Amino acid sequence: MTTKLFPSPSAPVYTPCAAMQRIAALASDANSSPKDWVAVLGSLPDVSHRMLQIINASYSALPSRIASIHQAVVYLGFYTVKTLAMRLALHSAPAVGRSVGPVA
Numbered sequence: 001m002t003t004k005l006f007p008s009p010s011a012p013v014y015t016p017c018a019a020m021q022r023i024a025a026l027a028s029d030a031n032s033s034p035k036d037w038v039a040v041l042g043s044l045p046d047v048s049h050r051m052l053q054i055i056n057a058s059y060s061a062l063p064s065r066i067a068s069i070h071q072a073v074v075y076l077g078f079y080t081v082k083t084l085a086m087r088l089a090l091h092s093a094p095a096v097g098r099s100v101g102p103v104a
Contacts, residue, residue: 019044020089027082034073037081041069047088054084 022040026032041048048069055066055076066072073081 019047020086023082023085023089027078032078034070037073037078038068038070041073041081041085044085044089047085050088051081051084 019040026036026040029036041051051069051072052066054060055062055072062075066075
């Protein structure tokens with residue numbers, strides 16, 4: 001079974017803040033499925049890409065390469081993927097209230 005890494009162009013694209021809210025809602029939903037997680041995480045290409053890089057790093061010592069977000073959700077579980085996704089989404093969110101340039 002082949003799973004696309006990213007959804008079709010017609011799929012919704014979430015801002016990092018909206019994605020964090022959606023991830024938190026999925027984490028608290030006992031009826032959420034891997035398909036739900038793939039839909040949200042797939043709408044954040046930068047987060048998905050970085051997540052796969054981290055999961056497949058040599059220090060993870062996984063027996064096989066994780067090639068898609070769906071595999072990551074199924075293999076690692078909701079809690080691990082949620083924690084990693086929240087951290088990555090938060091890291092990719094634009095800084096609010098930070099000045100750009102030197103402080104006088």
